[in-house]
Amino acid sequence: MTSHVTLKSWKRLSLFPHSALSFHAGHRGGTKMLLLVIITGLLASVSSKPCDTDGSNQDLLRSLNKNLLRSLDREEGRPNPSIHLALRLSDHHNLAKERDYLNKLKEELHNDIQSSLTNSRPATGILALYSLALKSSCYDLNTVTFTIGDKSETLLTQLKKQMEQEKEHIAFSQRPLTNYYQYSLGVLALCVSSIRVNNHVSHKLINAADQGHFKHGETESIDTYAMAGMALQCVKDSGFYVHNPAELDTALSKIKQKLLASSRTDGHLGNEFSTGLAVQALLAMGSDVADCAASMEAMRTAARNNVYHNPMAISQTLPALQKKSYLTIKSKQCLNEDDSLVLEPTNPPVVVTSTINVNLMVEVVTASGATALYSVDVPKGSSLLESLKLLKTKHVGFTFELESSLWGPFLSSVNGEQARQSDRRYWHLSSDGTALTEGVSDFKIEVAQKISIKNTSY
Template sequence: MELLTLRLSLSTLCKKLISADDTEGSNTKLLLSLNKNLLRSLENQDGLPNPSVHLALRLSNHHNQAKETDYLNRLKNNLHDDIQISLTNSQAVTGLMALYSLALKSSCYDLNTITFLVNDKNETLLTHLKRQMEQEKDHIAFSHRPLTNYYQYSLGVLALCVSGIRVNHHVSHKLIKATENENFKHGETESVDTYAMAGMALQCVKDSGSYAHNAAELDTSLNKIKQKLLASRRSDGHIGNEFSTGLAVQALLAMGSEVGECATSMEAMRTAARSNTYHNPMAISQTLPALQGKSYLSVKTQDCRNEDDTLVLEPVGPVVVLPSETKVNMKVEVVTASGAAALYSVDVPKGSSLLEALELLERRNVGFT
């Protein structure tokens, strides 16, 4: 009898595994629980609305159309105004603009109707994002690093590509070269999140057929990113750490690697979710799409017709939070425009908000603001 070896792409394998897992009631309940936790986070009116949260809700299989529409309006008002202020002050907001456009696109919103006024000139969101990417590219040319960072640079490439905008091949090339030179680092450590975002961005560019400059080098970069992500897989299945696994799996799904490493990473995320590791809305927003077999690249083919509208939040009773004596060590790295880095450390009470932690750090460290 001949042995027939069937090689499935990672994308196909993952989707088959996800489909099988979804027949199990526990996994279905887990996904619904994460979805509801993310939806419930919309009730917090403090701070700016988070486009990543909206994006994850829109990529989900279950929806609460009324709450999602309300949050979309908050994005178009509050977040839009914040970006407008940044542009007026000539600040680089590449990543935020990119996420904003992806969030709008995920709601099938006409991006040509979103404009910003700068120097008495009214131009569309995507026009401004293209300009930001040109500035980022030029900054790399003379300083060997983007104005922001390669994570935001990758987000910019992805957002333009997903929106049907032809990405300047010089802009794509800078990302390809950064992959080749292994420039995706946070301090001395390689950034799994950045590799994942770069993988989704370059995969979109490849799928669009817009990078005719050198198709071989694009494929080489994508293969290198896949290998970097898989090499970062821990024995428990997480890629990098618990909070980077969601984006890493999204990237592997998008890139369609033939290495069957999906099942262990999926199970690792489910285990972490059941342990309430992803209690933060941002963490859930990057994990939920991956657990449902989606990636940010899925926004490109988003169809908002005939969507589910069955997600309902049950009333939650009052929760009494007792003060904690447990301390958590927080480290903050500050990178100046010259490239120099300074590392700060502070012990903060467990449960502190980021703002509270940063304010404590400022009080205890002269020079940190």
């Protein structure tokens, strides 16, 4: 919905960007240019490992694709349009399962969005993802409608209205009604569907990129830069922005520089969970991201190490590994598709509870700065969510509540205090001072550590 270190634990609808890895602006002039030249060369260079695009890499892609398909049977909560997008952008398909999931989106997700619109809740990001998912199946978006009051309007009309509200909110408060990640998704979804994007709507995104507004607190969001890059590249390709084409080119150039400058020594852009969208954006903006560029190798290594066990993470990474982006949807034709993906029967996983306990310290910091500290011994390998549930049974004073998102559950309330999106606050999670890049259900407690849960503004 995605770094630093913005956590899945605080994403609403998973449409907060996952990463906001900070790039410190200490480089100036020739030093910065040299850095960008070096990074660009690194991304374009061939890895020292042989580039096996027809062998093990293809096996890995099929394995990720199958894992994504299997996740549909384990899914809890609302269906995820991002998963459908990734399945439809893949080279190989299980068309029957994809059709079933499309129907689920059209029923369950559609009803959920209808409820949000009826109750005047912001729905920009989820509307945009829904439209992209439907278009990836070559579905006629003009037949998809929502009813507000006694008036029925198409999905794309509703999305245009949401974007106008977002634009007006920026003019009034210098920030979108939701955030720039969702705003970028809205621009992208309209553009991919060949809907002319209002110049004023595009200009707000261009201006935000130029002024470096893609942040959460003091950290830059690589996911937001990536989504904005895809959105603005689509606007450029479509010839929609006639106000000042030069400023559009400048914004795209700055976005590309930010993405390249976020490269880590291991090849990831931002972090493991932002690299997929970052590579998608670089591809969309015309960069030659070779099969064995450092970022591609980094994603494959992470995939082989099961870093991408969360379906949402796979859904953003798989298209990039196949050198595709969300812009690919614009020209997608659902003809003569490979239907060879067959899921072999699998044995249910054997859950083994560790007999080794590790100590977990949990610090809760409220919005006022008040601090409470708790201690609990948990089985090694427990998820943070399992550990918090155990802590709740051991300490009467510790409570928490969860909300669901496309990334999984996130903390909404701790010790009776909420961190609400409407107040632009979230629960920031860190371990021994290092911000987590996984949510409460994914992060594992392997060693004794201190987890801080802090009510934070953005």
